[in-house]
Amino acid sequence: MTDDHYQVTLGSTSRVRADLHEVTDLDAVDWAFEGWDTHEYTHGLHPYPARMAPQIVRALLGYYENQGVIAPGDLVYDPFSGSGTTSVEARLAGYNTKANDINPLAKLLTLAKARPLPLDQLTAFQDDLMDGLAVELREVRERYDAGESFPEIDDPEVRDGWYPQPQLWELCVIRDRIDDLETDWETDHAADLARFARVALSKTTRKTSYQRNGEFKRYRLAEADRERHDPDVYESFESELTANVEKMGEYAPAVDHDCSSEVFLADSRTAADIETNSVDIVITSPPYGDHTTTVAYGQFSKDPAIVAWRRSYEEMQRVDKIGLGGSTRTLEPLETLEQWSPALAATLETLREKEGRADDALEFFTDYYAVMEQVARVLKPGNPVAWVVANRTMSRVNIPTHLITKELCEQIGFDHQQLIAREIPSKTLPWANAPENTPGVTGDLMANENIVVMTAPEE
Structure with a gap:
């Protein structure tokens, strides 16, 4: 084994990163892709x-490309x-x-990350954005310290008590600079460049x-920590933007x-x-459960x-309310799901016996x-779908999402191809939750994933 952190084991031999494009099995x-x-x-x-x-995506694309699919x-x-x-x-x-x-933030991030940018325009946009910014932000601090208000700046709709001042005003100054540059930038890439800066x-x-x-x-910092929290907005933004431009410098030449x-x-x-x-x-x-109790994408x-x-x-x-299983969802619970998925039926029965959250699961x-x-x-007949799912708990009952996914897909007419279990060596997930919302009470949540590979119904 080498110490190459792009290494993957295929069969009994150690291979390098490029082999993920050559996967045949x-x-x-x-x-796990650990390291x-x-x-x-x-x-x-x-x-x-x-x-x-x-x-995961790289290996699956490589495999199906090599299969001629x-x-x-x-x-x-x-x-x-x-x-x-x-x-x-x-x-x-x-x-x-x-x-x-x-x-909306998911849309912003996906487009900013996936669309390659012309690097000469990106660096020019960066230069214009940063030109004189340090001086302008210093003036904001001076005005704030002098007790002045900022009528020329639109207040963002953030809740009180979540930001130090004058840093919130400084963030708005950068926001307005990006907006102005997007309006004034005379190229077809103005919206993409501005989006990239907004990330x-x-x-x-x-x-x-x-x-x-x-x-x-x-969750906010403790009050004492908030009093000591005095971040340098210019330094942080300049560092993030520079690092992101470097990443785009690696990405843009690598894509069509x-x-x-x-x-x-x-x-x-x-x-x-x-x-x-x-x-x-x-x-x-897919989401591992409703956003409120599992992964709060909207709160983030x-x-x-x-x-x-x-x-x-x-x-x-x-956002969290309209997600799958959210509080303002519009679909009526489909009782026939229990007939179509034995794994779901068994799960709901256990939840009902425990007087748990069976309705939420359904x-x-x-x-x-x-x-x-x-x-x-939307899939062409016979073509593949890979659902990367993690099992969670509700009311201390394990939810076998991988089995439920397989069975419900089969009800629609998908053909099951493969079930791949994988450990999660490092992933930002809630490893434990408090199923009864009782302080200090936690239960196991997610520590592994399954990749459920199916093919679409044939016509």
Whole structure:
């Protein structure tokens, strides 16, 4: 074994990173990818909850390409885009991409990461954005210290008590500079360049706030720590933007600029923007449960989207509510799911015996099933889908999402191809939860994933 952190074990021999494009046997891949770089290229532009390892996508694309099922130039679809892992990897392999997500920040991140930029324009945009910025932010501090107000700056819709001052005003100054540059920039890439800069501002926004590090749900620093929290906005933004430009400098030359990436701020339960029988392969990591109790994508995204992208508080507050199994979901619970999935039926029976959250589980899988139906519609007959799922607990009952996924897909007409179990060596996930919402009471949540590989119904 070498110390190459791009190493993967195929069969009994050690291979290097390029071999993921040469996979001919999915069972021969070490799917843990422990020690691999999951932040290479633009994957590392911005944190995001429960981010899928890019090597999963790379290996699956390589395998199906080698099987002659797909070829560069085909269309890859991700119904749960998140931070864009599938789109980025597909572009690196020469594919066109489409994706959906209900989270505005997910759309921002996916497009910023997946669309390559002309590097000369990117550096020029960076230079113009940073020119005189340090002086302007210093003036903001001086005005604030002098007790002045800032009537020329639109207040972001963030809640009181979540940001130090005058840092919040400084973030808004950077936001306004990006907006002005996007308006004045006389090239076809103005919107993409501005979006890319907003990603660095989003990350700076999160670091500037009183949000506790390592938490994706909204938890503030202790009051004493807030009093000592005095971040340098200019230094943080300059550092993030410079690092991101360097990552784009690695990514842009590695992809085909003639391919395309589209992301729709849309619900995959209807997938209205994706044409029937238009997709060659689907690779996706669905939410592990309703956003409120599992992974709070909306809570994580709220303030960064509001400050960096002028999204409204109401819109971002709604993200976790409209997700699969969310409190404002619109589909009626589908009782027949229990007939179609023995694993789900057994799970719901156990939850009911414990007076647990059986209704919540049924609502989640009703929504998930609607996405499966749309994937069956948009995929070309016989073509593959890979669902990367993690099992969680509800009311201390393990939810076998991988088995439920397989059985519900089979009800629609998908053919099961393979079930791949993988350990998660390092992934930002809740490893334990408090199922009864009792302080100090935790239960096992997620420590492994399964890749459920199916093929779409034949016509």
